[in-house]
Structure formats: structure tokens, C-alpha cells
Amino acid sequence: MIASTLRRGILTSLVIGSLGMAAYVPMSVHAQDQNSTAAVNVDTEGVGLHGYDPVAYFTVKKPTLGKAMYTHSFEGATYRFASKENLDKFKANPAMYAPQFGGFCAMGVALEKKLDGDPQAWRVVDNKLYLNVNKDIQKKWLEDVPGNIVKASKTWPEIKNKAPKDL
Template identity: 60%
Template structure:
């Protein structure tokens, strides 16, 4: 078995283990729905990115919790913002701020999986926001961002409309 195959299998095992840990977290913190065929990772109320302000990643360099009073809809998801200015910036250019892969884990997509995106495991690459399922998986993703993005961008069209449980 090649080194690449072994690496891929061990990384996939780590991702599956990480995804199973997600089930141990309090339910209100979860946005992940294994049965959803949506290309957007939202909670039962349609809230994206666990209610975090996607503009804040770009302007504040950190995830900030959004407020229900500052919200905007885009492609069927509701985004919450910390300030009216952030909401207005998003409304002016939602494609700039909306997370890649609908807010699903970028490393998971590289491995043909749709895993929840953790708002605290994030990175902006070439002006685009990427989330990962947790910080351990993010470390692996950061080891080869260009290669992982090539894989993820190739996989996304085939998996974006499938339920995570079917992948």
C-alpha cells in the first residue's frame, strides 16, 4: 500500500472519529444535519455558520457571534451579524463573505465527505473563508492547502447535493 493511500486512510479515520465526537456536543450547538441534501450547512432554523458573523472573519480577524437583530438571507440560508455594518457589507457582496463549500468542512470535502464546519476552525485563503470540522482536522488541512483545495473543488460538484450520511 502506498504512503499516500495510508495517509488518506488514517486521515479519513481521524475525520470519522472527529465527526462522531460532534454527536457528543450539546444539540443546540449543532448545525449539522446528516440527512440534508442541501449544499448549505444550516441548523433547523436555516441559520448558517452556527450563527457566527461571516464578515467578522475578514474585518476583525476572528469569529464573532451574530445577533438576531442583524440578519440577512442568501441562497436560502440566514446569516447573523454582530453589527449592522457587517450585515450591510454582506448584503452588498454575499459571495465574498459566504463560506466555501456551504460552510461544510473543507478537509471533509477534499475526502468526499460533508462534515460540519466549526466556526472556530477557520482560515481565509485567497479571499475565501474555509471552515473545518475541528482544529485537529484543520491542522491536517493546513499541511497542503493548495492540494486539498484542488481535491475539494473537484469533489464539491458531485457531493454538494447529497446527504452526508450517503457519502
């Protein structure tokens, strides 16, 4: 109980501190559906990564919007791709390209939270795609990437099927 309260306090401090004031915390700080127990962060249409192409992070090394004409579903999310070539790469090895922790914020998962992942706050580490809730939180995550990945990897099985509002 104390550890959970402490983690909440740390995460709140990180988010609020990075944004200046609580009144300015954007809605994207939270996963889109606070009641969803899904292990994948999707929008109301079931689209993951806010419609960004997961393969592009590895090939062109930048966020690239996908097109509705190139889609593929994997583990509860429909991903969009910028080209047929990227779609084919994903189909051949979806686990390689899909974002870690279901596309939720990697720092949030390390702190036992399911926060919306921002496709603009990303990093590929050891050939795995990680998102953060925003670039300010990403700066904190980057201070100890290996340690944060270990923490998040241990936490993820415990929280992946819980609703964000319950964490």
C-alpha cells in the same frame, strides 16, 4: 468503490486519531442533518455558520457571534451579523463573505464528505472563508491548503446536493 472506501478510511482515521478514541467522537463531526441534501450547512432554524458573523472573519479576523436583529439570507442560509455595518457589507457582496463549500468542513469535502464546519476552526485563504470540523482536522488541512482546496473544489459539485449519510 475502492477509492471511496479508502477516502472513508482516511477520514475516519483522521477524525478518530485526532480525538483519541471512537467513543469520544462528538456529534458535531457530522453535519447537523444527516438526511439533508442541502448544499448549505444550517441548523434547524436555517442559520448558517452556527450564528457567527461571516464578515467578521475578514474585518476583525476572528469568530464573532452575530445578532438575531441583523440577518440576511443567501443561498439557503440565514446569516447573522454583529453590526449593521457588517450586514451591509454582506448584502453588497454575499459571495465574497459566505463560507466556501456551504460552510461544511473543507477537509471533509476534499475527502468526499459533508461534515459540520466549526466556526472556531477557520481560515481565510485568498479572500475566501474555509471551515474545518475541528482544530485537529484543520492541522491536517493546513499541511497542504492549495492541494486540499483543489481537491475539495473538484469534489464539491459531485457531493453538494447529496445527504451526508449517503457519502
